[in-house]
Amino acid sequence: MKLHLFILLFSSFLFAQTEYPKDYFRSPLDIPMQLSGNFGELRPNHFHAGFDLKTMQKEGLNVYAVADGYVSRIKISTFGNGKTLYVTHANGYTSVYGHLQRAVDSIENFIKKTHYKEQSFEIEMYLKPGELVVKKGQLIALSGNTGASEGPHLHFEFRDNITEYIINPMLFGFDKLMKDTKKPMFSGIYVYPLDEATTVNQSKRPLLLNLVLQKDGTYTADKVVANGKIGFGINTFDYDDVSFNKNGVYKVQSFYNGTPNFGYQFDTYSFDEMRYVNALIDYSRYKKTQQRVQKLFMKNPFKLSIIKTGKSNGVLVAEPNLTALYRIEVSDFYGNKTTVSIPVKYDVLPAIIAQEPVLSKYLVKASKDCNFEKENMSVFFPAGTFYDDFYLNFDVTNDTLFLHDDTVPAHSNFTISIDDKKFTEAQREKLFIGSVGGGKIGYNATSRKGNVFTTKVKTLGKFALVLDTVPPVVSIAKPIEGKWISDKKTIQFTISDGLSGIKSYNGYLNGKWALFEYDNKTKKITHNFSDGIVAEGVNELKIIVMDNLGNSTIFETRFFRSQKP
Known part of the structure; x- marks a missing residue:
């Protein structure tokens, strides 16, 4: 009887739930709810924070406020959730809408003004109650495929206003919007x-x-x-x-x-x-x-x-x-x-399948600081970097640091240092510690003190000093130099950098900063002529792109456009 009572109490304690409002929120879409990803789903380096709602494999579906509230935060990013709106509600929760194509009406106007005010595509704004008030069922945005999205859909989530914990939307009654009779x-x-x-x-x-x-x-x-x-x-x-x-x-x-x-x-x-x-x-x-x-x-x-x-x-x-x-x-x-x-x-039975052989003599204790050095390279693992103890493969060969491989997860940053004895002082201004291997080079933000270069990373692998003196590339599919493009709604370029990666880009029309939206998946930047920056007749366009080591490219062209119908 005591064991039975213990099990009941233990089970109740395990998953006791907070009571959440079941009928306060509506669906953010006006089509039947279908999931391409659910809450808690296992993703690379994270648990999924909400629902991924299918949008019929296309962009531009209406996205609605799920309850009365105000737009409390707007984030426009080239990664993550892309274009994202946050709506805070009076009952203590915030709803989040990600991968949007764009916002609408007064919200989009506010965003566009902020782009031009800050002269940046990537922006983040925190708003006060009363600035952008929305009502339940109000159209606030169009669904899209921005950020790290792998296809058109709406990322939707709930957060607690005080703790900022993310909460399973099913707890708010969204289970009523679907049917599920199938067992896991x-x-x-x-x-x-x-x-x-x-x-x-x-x-x-x-x-x-x-x-x-x-x-x-x-x-x-x-x-x-x-x-x-x-x-x-x-x-x-x-x-x-x-x-x-x-x-x-x-x-x-x-x-x-x-x-x-x-x-x-x-x-x-x-x-x-x-x-x-x-x-x-x-x-x-x-x-x-x-x-x-x-x-x-x-x-x-x-x-x-x-x-x-x-x-x-x-x-x-x-x-x-x-x-x-x-x-x-x-x-x-x-x-x-x-x-x-x-x-x-x-039972004690003889082993037929032996343990995997340990090829390294370097034991990393997860609970202790660890430091390894060889030749001009070193790595420092603070206590708690890893979840479990393991034997580390560590070596330096041909100016490359071999630091195990990405089969052991790191929870937090560790530090790699390289003392350069090879490059000139001028070249050192263009060096970074790169993740190398597989025919690719990954940029890691690198600091320098004299000859010593340092970076903090969260992934094991191979590392080396990489020299980047190559400027980014700017290209356009069809040249517009000297042409009339009055029938075009947008103008688009491809920007890329094969080493340290693009740090910034800016476009100027007739000497004025012009908004170019960047899509990281396609490496394209796009200006919409509806912004009203383009002039009647001749237009001078300049695009400046800079990589993370300060190498820059300037692209200039002239085109003609009529704004008259």
Whole structure:
């Protein structure tokens, strides 16, 4: 009776929910809601912060305010959510609308004036109550494909006004706008030996377990025969009845002999926790196979608030005379649930599959500062840079720093320093520490003190000093020099830089700054003649593009245009 009561109390504590208003907000679109991405979905270096709403594979759909409020923030970026509006509501929450094509009416006019005032495409504004008031159902924008979007859709999310935590839109009644009768699915169950002494099913390496569907709709996995510390991981996804694509699951809970062992539920979390997705998943497997296996254990605890576990942190210990049952349940927001049961038994069997060989002699302790030096290069890892201890491959060869590879995730910045003894003083003004490999060069913001160059990065790999004296390239598909282009609504150029990357660009029409919008995906900048900067008749156009090392290109041309109908 005491154990039963403990389980009930523990389960209630795990996922107690705040009460959110269910009928306060409407949909931001006037088409049926379909998801191309849901809340909490596992993404590169982050959990998804909201819904990705399908827009029929096109741009320009009406986007509406989901409730009364005021536009409290506007951010126009070439990355991330692109063109984004934030609307603060009186009930304590803010709605967010991302990847927009543009805002409309007074909001768009305000944005356009700010572009010209700040003479920048990328802008961020915080507004006061009363400046841009909106009503529930008011058209505020058109959907688009700006920023890091991989196709036309609307990114939509909710945030708490005080904590700025992001909140699952389903909690606000958005579950009523969709139908979901489908259970989540497992595409893989893995068992992990968690120390050198442990063998699992005669393996020293993680193993994929076979699953057998039972008549009641549950699954049973292969028996796990082990000695020592073990953990489990799952590859899982969910479908709904209307979206026809794989989404993330809402809730994961494991039980050991009926007692809750490890679980998480995607209700709300902070942006500061986003990068812990790399600790939750088997990151090495993801980098090698693109499969995101979610670990149901923590070898070293990390501060992801959605995880609820006991003292064991999900780690099981197979000991003599043990016969146990491990159960995993995955659920969607609608309560559809899939269960797999895994028998666990203790036995000492000889290992057939050996551990992966350790090729390095450099041990990095995650809880301690670590510094490594060779020749003219060094790296410093502050305590807490990594989630777990590991053996680091570290070497310097042919002026290149070999710093393991991107199969071990870093949670925070570490510092790389290179003492240059090769380049001239003039050349040092054009040097940066680049990420090199795979035929590509990645720019890292680099500081210099004398001959020593320093950068802070979050990804392991290969690094070297890169000399950049090459200016950016500006091109146009069809030259307009000396031509009449009265029938054109816009003018467009491609700008690119193959080394340090573009830092800034500016366009000028007849000596006046002109807004050119930048699309990072296509590397194109576009000016819309409706801005009213273009003159009647002859126009002188100048475009100045600068890279991160100060190399610049000036493109100039002359064209003619009539504004008369």
